[in-house]
Amino acid sequence: MIAFGLVLVLLGGPASAQALLEVPPLGEPMVGEVVLETETSRLGRTMRCPTCQSQSVAESQSPAAQQMRARIKELLAAGYTSEQIEDYFVARYGRWILLEPPRDGRHLLVWVAPSVVALAGGLWLASRLLRRGPGAAPPAGTPTDTHADPYREQVLRELED
Amino acid sequence: MNWKILAAGLVVVLPLVALLASGFGKDPQVLPSMLEGREAPEFALADLDGGGPVRLSALDGPVVLNFWASWCQPCLYEHPVLLEASKRYGPRGVHFYGVLYGDEVPKAKAWLRRHGQAYPTLDDADGRVALDYGVGGVPETFVIDRDGHVRLKIVGPADPAALFAALDGVL
Numbered sequence: 001m002i003a004f005g006l007v008l009v010l011l012g013g014p015a016s017a018q019a020l021l022e023v024p025p026l027g028e029p030m031v032g033e034v035v036l037e038t039e040t041s042r043l044g045r046t047m048r049c050p051t052c053q054s055q056s057v058a059e060s061q062s063p064a065a066q067q068m069r070a071r072i073k074e075l076l077a078a079g080y081t082s083e084q085i086e087d088y089f090v091a092r093y094g095r096w097i098l099l100e101p102p103r104d105g106r107h108l109l110v111w112v113a114p115s116v117v118a119l120a121g122g123l124w125l126a127s128r129l130l131r132r133g134p135g136a137a138p139p140a141g142t143p144t145d146t147h148a149d150p151y152r153e154q155v156l157r158e159l160e161d
Numbered sequence: 162m163n164w165k166i167l168a169a170g171l172v173v174v175l176p177l178v179a180l181l182a183s184g185f186g187k188d189p190q191v192l193p194s195m196l197e198g199r200e201a202p203e204f205a206l207a208d209l210d211g212g213g214p215v216r217l218s219a220l221d222g223p224v225v226l227n228f229w230a231s232w233c234q235p236c237l238y239e240h241p242v243l244l245e246a247s248k249r250y251g252p253r254g255v256h257f258y259g260v261l262y263g264d265e266v267p268k269a270k271a272w273l274r275r276h277g278q279a280y281p282t283l284d285d286a287d288g289r290v291a292l293d294y295g296v297g298g299v300p301e302t303f304v305i306d307r308d309g310h311v312r313l314k315i316v317g318p319a320d321p322a323a324l325f326a327a328l329d330g331v332l
Contacts, residue, residue: 050297063263064297067288092295094195 025079040073043082047089048099056099195295196311201226201303202293206283209266209273215258215283217309222254223331224305227319228291229282230264231272233299239318240276243302246321247279250328260285262299306331 030036044058044065051062057069068089075085089097101107196202201224207213217224227243229236247257259282261269266284273282285291294303297316304313304327313327 050295063288064291067263067292070287071289071292092195092292093297094295 023084025075025081026084027079027081029079030076036073036076039076039082040069043072043076043085044069046086046099047097050093050097194314196303197314199311201305201309201311202290204283204285204290204293206260206285206290208281208283209261209270213283215281217305220256222256222307223328224256224258224303225250225324225328226258226260226294226303226305228260228262228285228294228296228299228301230262230299231268232264233262235318236300237276239300239302242319242321242324244277244279246319246324246328249325250332251280253332255328255332256280258283260290262291262296263288304328304331 030039041058045056047057047068049055049057049060049062049065049068051064052060055065057065057072059065072085075088080088086098095102101110103111201217203217205214205216208215225243225246243257243259247255251257257280259280261282261284269282283290294301300315300318302313302315302319302324303311304315304324306312312331313323315323
């Protein structure tokens with residue numbers, strides 16, 4: 001909600017291009033080339049390159065991704081937090097720019113569905129196995145004696161010939 | 162038993178088909194436009210000869226911004242549409258500006274000499290303006306009305322009918 005509010009502030013002002021720079025950075029300025037590069041590529045991996053789409057900003061060599069990396073680094077050095085930087089890009093490109101689907105609304109489905117399906121499948125399997133019991137006879141059609149397998153017998157016969 | 166399996170299958174399959182149908186109905190390549198209907202981000206950019214800077218807020222009247230590059234084939238393809246638009250609407254008070262995207266100034270100048278130039282192109286060397294406009298690639302064209310609101314964003318080669326209709330709408 002705070003993020004959404006910030007987005008509104010960003011787009012609502014008369015000079016929205018510089019709006020983020022008017023929002024004070026909430027973190028400490030990041031110093032040191034290695035730290036900056038590491039954090040830039042960490043954030044870059046969570047964002048989609050606008051030109052190549054299926055690559056992250058950290059991986060792509062397109063001009064758009066290069067400019068985004070430069071911007072991320074610049075904002076980190078100014079002391080903006082990861083959340084503020086994400087909001088900055090979301091305000092311009094939409095939620096689309098983030099590689100992870102949002103964890104709310106109908107998008108929650110993609111986060112929850114796999115676990116629900118795996119759990120339901122596991123329960124179903126467990127109930128089947130328990131009902132059958134350890135000593136129960138295998139279902140019909142399962143070859144009980146491998147020697148009774150006609151194909152195996154045929155192969156063995158042909159090998160002997 | 163068969164009816165049970167069928168019912169369970171339908172319960173699982175039908176929502177899945179509905180979900181996929183709604184998902185496949187959309188083009189995943191299309192970027193959502195955050196700007197249409199909103200205030201166009203301010204910029205101050207020099208032109209390719211270093212003149213200017215041109216400020217959006219200082220321009221009086223509707224503005225067409227076209228992000229392009231000399232390496233971009235669709236930009237060449239749409240170029241006649243923009244030349245025609247500036248010929249028709251320039252005299253009626255619409256400002257046309259190109260914004261160079263991910264390109265080098267000498268290459269852009271050579272391209273303009275070769276393919277014709279009817280309006281100035283601005284040099285967005287660090288790509289900040291492209292980022293503010295949420296440009297994902299070139300070409301992209303923005304129609305900004307006289308109040309400074311983005312009325313239309315065209316992704317890809319400008320369609321003359323859509324561009325002219327939007328320009329008629331902002332005049």
